[in-house]
Amino acid sequence: MSVKKLKDQVCVVGIGWTPFGELFLQSYEDLVAEAAHAAMRDAGVSQRQIDAAWLGTAFPDAGVYKGRAGMDLAEPLGLFDIPVTRVSNYCATAAETVRGAVNSLLAGESNVALALGVEKLRDRSPQDSIVKMMVEMGHPFYQKGFTAAGTFAMYASRHFEKYGVTREDLARISVKNHAHACLNPKAHYRREITLEQALGSPMVADPLTLMDSCPTTDGAAAVILVRTEDAKNFSGIPVYLKGLGLSVSTGWDLPFFDESYDLLSFEAAKVAARKAYQEADIDEPAQQIDLAEVHDCFSIVELLTYEDLGFCKPGNAKDLVGSGATRRDGHIPVNVSGGLLSCGHPVGATGIRMVCEVCEHLRGSAGDRQIPEARIGLTHNIGGPGAVAAVTVLGKEKS
């Protein structure tokens, strides 16, 4: 039996996300409530109408063990007596909540589904959250010594060696995304930086500097999804889900312990994109996609993602950055929101925050940072490091 194509069968009718940042005065529960209520308001649904929900939190252990199960979404909302499922798939966690909701809608299990991602990292100091996790909780010797930055730095070193990528190429991505974020009131950092500042910032894991790395950030984001045939019953302007691909293509350790991996690209992203493109009838991504929110947890990841998503040929990403094509005014704007580098990366929320961003542009409600006449947008997440990826394609109109 052939697999059913997703195309246009499900749409987003409500979006909501909290400002991202160091939200010292807000708890995990506060963030859940703020994002969920915003999305419900936007969709024009009452909580009683929601009949299934997904909660995405990648690292409950970084905080107070909130987000280990669906109950941590249900309780702060009083959203009881329906199925609520917590999912986790590293940085594709948020995309996984969307996938769960979509499949439930398509299977007829639910009619109005809530997908919500939240991460509360700043109850600890930045060095204590994800860095400390790798120090204290990792395998006693496999990859012992790595932080997340280090694992991606290995890919950067290969790009330097193989394609002549330079620190300037990486810094340009950071400069671009910081400039974009100045127009995004919900971004963690809203400050332009110069190329010199980026290059001169402290080294984290060479060749990656502090400015090549996303900050440690709190935040939540939510979407309300319904079947397209029901969209008319809701007040939110619908945005259509045209394609969704999620792939696990290696493990946490394998690329670092098996010489068949070239550390130049993420197979998972290529596979996820292929599936999403196929569903969405995308043949020439660079031409057909009007904006993309990609997973720039580190600048190198945005760079090599250009190649994984087919925006350019392998080895040409540095030229694409240099040409300015991925700036807000370029022909394929990437991370108009400011990306993870400036918005921050509350892991479980990021993928949904991207969906919200793309929806704003497709609805024409993105304010100062609006990409004119945006019709097709893409979101991309990669995680674990590079093992799992998710790509969604969203459209303004039904085809």
Next chain:
Amino acid sequence: MSSDCGIHGWGFAIPRRRLSNQAVQEAWNRPGFPGSRAVTGPDEDSLTLGMQAALQVIADTDESKIEGLIFASTTSVFAEKSCAVLLGTALGLTNQTRCIDVGGSLRAGSIALETACDLVTGGSCRSVLVIAADQRFSQPGSPDEFLFGHAGVALLVGRKEGATAQILAHCQHASSQFDTWRTIDSRFPRASDQRFARQGAYAQPMQDVLTRILKTTGWQISDVDKIVPYSPDVKSASRLLKKNGFDLKRQYCDLASPQLGLTGAAHLLVMLCAAIEKSARGERILALGYGDGASACALQMDADCESSFFKMALKQGYDIPYNRFLALHDLLASDDVSDGGFTSEIMEERNKPLWLSLAAKRCRSCGAVIALPLPGCPHCQEPTELQEFFLSRTGTVFSVTHEHYYPTPEPPLGMATVNLDGGGRLTLQVADENKPLQVGDRVELVWRRLHKAGCRPNYFWKCRALAKLEK
């Protein structure tokens, strides 16, 4: 190995102070089991215990025949200086006496006994004085606090003629596992997960030496009159014996543990000598030692035993309060030297081939070399057979970074992905990094300490720049 020697005399040094388990239970308000432990006073240590036990043996021996002295302890007073030589000098042995210190293992006592047998059987020494003494402390409040006692024991091993007990055969099994250990800079022994340790580190080697010693002696289980096994807890030995069909009531002989606690390297020999004192001519005794493997020793009584040193020593005990015991030995300071977060002896045991011997796996079908403990080849869709593949210790840096935020004594911490000569890839910390490693650099693997999680050194491979010969 069969032997031509026997035990001619023995002596005990049981500290007179006793700490009752009940006193400890009351202090920590938790359940335990009855019994007490012999504990040293403020002026006793493994050397004084050894001396005391040895003097008891020497008292009725012609010491000119003693041509060897072996001192066994895990708590030797000196890290540098021989206790065996010191004891030999003190006992008036000649300076031609072969003096050997054995340490580093709970099995040191039985290793000393076996070595003495070999020295006598091989004709190197007419007789050898074996001394074992230990003074191990446990962390106050820890679950193993009820376990450790202190004692010394000495045995005179000589030719079989005229011996009280003949040593017929002995064998050993060496295997390394992190079941229990004490690092050089800590006071308290640490132990891994108990059930894991009992299974792999205890049950397997003990079974192996038991099976082998029975084969060598030709004894049936029922031929054994007294079985004297070291048991790291109340149950392990009886479980092993039951499984092998021993009659616990008739054969299991442990006169020491409930009254003394486990006395470390001395314990098996204390139990053995106590058993000898209860045996009559012709009786067969099997002693099973444990620690970094196991050992077995088969003995047969050649005379009725008339002495009762052990019974006498037990009678001299008096209780001291728990707080005095803690104060006498300054036991309240923690010796926790842990760093590096999570570790697991269980996980390490499974990964032993790679972390000790660089044994990876190679897929018979596609040839991929995988340096991870995977059950199958991740590249073949079908289950395939993996064969052992030993990685080489040289290679080329494929990618490299330096972690500036990872806690390390000499930041930044180099991390390198290394493609090894002959196949395979590892990602490792960089050692001895004087000049930053770069992609393409040649490296060699070195076995180094990664961290001290779990209060013990955790070792793994690192890489460093390959030394080049200048032309």
